[in-house]
Amino acid sequence: MVVRKSDLPFGSEFSPSQIELAPVLELADEYGGDWRAFEKAVRETYFEGYNTSDSNKAKLANNTKLSMIAYGIIDRDANLTEFGRKLYEMRHNEEQLYVAMARHILLNLHGMNLIQCVKDIQAAGETVTLIKLRAWLDERGIHFPRGGKHPSIMRLWLEKAGILQPDSWDVNETRLQEVLGTSIKEFDILSIFTAEQRAYLKALTNIEGGTHLSNEIAKLATATYGVAFDEKNLPKQVLYPLQRAGYIKLERGTKSPGRGAKPFYVTITERFKADILGPLLEQIDTQVRSELRPLLRKSLDQILDELSAKETHIRGLALEALAFKLMHLIDLEYVGTRLRGSETGGAEVDLIFEGARLVYSRWQVQCKNTARVSLDDIAKEVGLTHFLKTNVIVIVTTGEIGTKARQYANKIMTDSNLCIVTIDGNDLAQIRSKPVAIVDVLNREARHAMTLKTLEI
Incomplete structure (x- = not known):
């Protein structure tokens, strides 16, 4: 069995409550x-007085190392x-030491x-809690071992710098800004x-300041990180969003006779701090679907509003977040995620979820930001169930479920063990005003499926 390496640092016998850093x-x-x-x-310094065996004392010291x-x-x-x-050079300045x-x-x-x-x-x-942190971090693709106290040790060191409140996970965001020079x-x-x-952005962190041609930076990013760029749409897909976010300034190149417009000249702004951006971007790249996280912190009401955003990228993310x-x-x-919103212009997404409450179930969820769900839409999902081994299909739409689509779903549920849950725009409106209404919607769908699947014994 392969043991997965922890993404968070091992910290046994290295908490500030056990070890003095200086x-x-x-x-x-x-x-x-x-x-x-x-x-x-x-x-000898920290564990000799412990009421335990010499071998255990040696193990504790080894853990510290x-x-x-x-x-x-x-x-x-x-x-x-x-x-x-x-750190050693700072050892006589406790505040500076803990901040570093x-x-x-x-x-x-x-x-x-x-x-x-958090x-x-x-x-x-x-x-x-540690259990909650392990589950939520694991969902992001960030692992620490079951029973490990890795986050707790990190919390104690962050508390020493005033970033986390004493004996809690509450973040002092003002202090975080002071220490790091950036914010959540x-x-x-x-x-x-x-x-x-x-x-x-990462490519920009790797080069000296000054002004650079936009296409040259794209080439560097491709060579370094293996990301392919659509050169024709580079301004729309990359440059303009980064400029709006305040990280770069753009100056259009002059147009040569008989040729197309030259690439933009790109200059980083004061907001661009390479020593901070580089490591933060590396952290984000380790996450699974990192771009969804800020949206998930929003209310359901806000996410539904994002479905009307002008940018297709944001609409797609909002659909996944929904x-x-x-x-x-x-x-x-x-x-x-089988199909992402970015691939459909924010029109639909397909995701897979699982549950293990009482019995195991796998849920195939399609969200559509369209006026109507057709028979073909449901037929496509039904066709995937054998491959995905799902037993529940959930169709969520901001519009309506077509009559033929409902009839087809009923036929499939009658003739198979599949359950097809349909949630339309009216249902979403109820859930928007009262999130627990999703239970009523699912109960309605469950009762409907039971009626269709009644056994004639």
């Missing part, structure tokens, strides 16, 4: 290069890394992903960017 840095400076001597010194490696402070031989040396540690966690150890996840859980009205809102903006837009929001209301787990 003294342990001094131990690393003194014994660096001899990890056994370092472990012995850590054991492994944690400091995971946090990027020392290497395998207990030598201070470049970051560790930076927190900044490192936020930028380089998935700290901002963790903070964003905000999402709180926005959903739920209590932040900024992280959300970066998250919403497309893969092409993020790759373009599917997530509805399925999360009934506590189903996201499995994957």
Whole structure:
């Protein structure tokens, strides 16, 4: 069995409630290069008084060393890394020391992903726990082992810098801005960017300031990150959105006789901070469907409003967010996306969810931002059930379900074990005003299916 590596840093026996950062840095400076001597010194300094066996004391000291490696402070031989040396030089200034540690966690150890996840859980009205964090982070593609306390140790270090309130997961956003020079809102903006837009920004972080030709930056992004750009639509799909967000300024090149317009000249703005943007974009790229996260924090009412946005990209994201929001209301787990809104101009999305309450079920969810769902729309979903091994199809539309589509759905439910749930614009209006109304809608659909499937015994 392959053991998945944790994305969050191991932190056992390295919490600020157990270890004083400045003294342990001094131990690393003194014994660096001899990890056994370092472990012995850590054991004698912090764990010798523990009421446990010598082997356990040695294990505790070893955990401290492994944690400091995971946090990027020392290497395998207990030598201070470049970051560790930076901390060591700050060891006599406690506030500066904790700020540097927190900044490192936020930028380089998935700290901002963790903070964003915490905000999402709180926005959903739920209590932040390790179990909840593990599930929500895992849904984002960010893993830490079952039973691990990795987020708790990170929380304690962030608390030391004043970013998290004492003994809680409440974020001091003003302090976060002071320490990092950016905010959760900024992280959300970066998250919403497309893969092409993020790759373009990352390419800009890799070059010196000044002015550059837009197509040359696109070539660099393609070579570095493997992202293909539509050169003809580069301004519309990448440059204009980044300019509106305030990261770049554009100056149109002059038009040569007999040739098309030259590429734009691109200049970064004061808002563009390469040392912050680069690591944040790397964190976002590790997430699954990162661009959905800020939308999921919005209310259902706001998401439905986004379905009327001018930008097809935003409409597509809103449609996916709608599917997530509805399925999360009934506590189903996201499995994957088969068809994304960006591929359909914001017209439809297909997602897969699963549930394991009492019995296992797999839900095939299609959301359509169109006036009518046709028979062909439902037939296409039915045709996929064998391949996807689903037993529930959910059709959600902002418009109406056509008569022939309903008749076809009834026929399929009568003749098979499939359940087809239809949620139309009127249902969405009810759910918008009262989210728990989704239970009434699903109960209605369940009773309808039971009637169709009545056994003649």
